[in-house]
Amino acid sequence: MITPDTKDWTWVLRRPCSECGFDPVAVPREAVADLLRANAAAWAALLTAEPASQLRHRPRPDVWSPLEYACHVRDVCRIYTTRLGLMLTQDSPLFANWDQDETAVADRYGEQDPARVAPELTAAADTLAAAFDRVSGDQWHRPGDRSDGAHFTVESFARYFVHDPLHHLWDVTGDRVAA
Numbered sequence: 001m002i003t004p005d006t007k008d009w010t011w012v013l014r015r016p017c018s019e020c021g022f023d024p025v026a027v028p029r030e031a032v033a034d035l036l037r038a039n040a041a042a043w044a045a046l047l048t049a050e051p052a053s054q055l056r057h058r059p060r061p062d063v064w065s066p067l068e069y070a071c072h073v074r075d076v077c078r079i080y081t082t083r084l085g086l087m088l089t090q091d092s093p094l095f096a097n098w099d100q101d102e103t104a105v106a107d108r109y110g111e112q113d114p115a116r117v118a119p120e121l122t123a124a125a126d127t128l129a130a131a132f133d134r135v136s137g138d139q140w141h142r143p144g145d146r147s148d149g150a151h152f153t154v155e156s157f158a159r160y161f162v163h164d165p166l167h168h169l170w171d172v173t174g175d176r177v178a179a
Helices: 029-049 052-056 066-089 100-106 114-133 137-141 154-173
Strands: 143-146 151-153
Touching: 029 066, 029 114, 029 154, 052 066, 066 100, 066 114, 066 143, 066 154, 137 154, 151 154
Parallel strands: none
Antiparallel strands: 143 151
């Protein structure tokens, strides 16, 4: 999993990802919602086409299984929906810390039912995509801050976010991003 350098996490917004191929500079902010919907459809197809045993299999002990990645993507969509709402309704909100690894263990990602995760991921992605679709004009410049000091505008937040589910689909399938 790509972890940005805490001193300069903005590299992920300035250049293509050397692993998955996502190029944030080439993606218009208005395209984020459609990219997210397409990504959610790909996750849903994967979760319904593969046997649960294969979806639960970790390729290495330190790498999440496809099911764990899917649960993570679902939860990232939910968290970003909340954060986007804060950015659009509050002045410079500070986002609460979220430990994704702790959540994966506490929520038992690897034991969840793929047939349930697929529609949950799709619904969470649709909700966030619809929220991005409603952003317009100066709203793209509204700020928000992560607890580690990372500062975003809605526009940079959108591009930063969409790399996550796209990259994780690459983690699972090896298919480079065509965006």
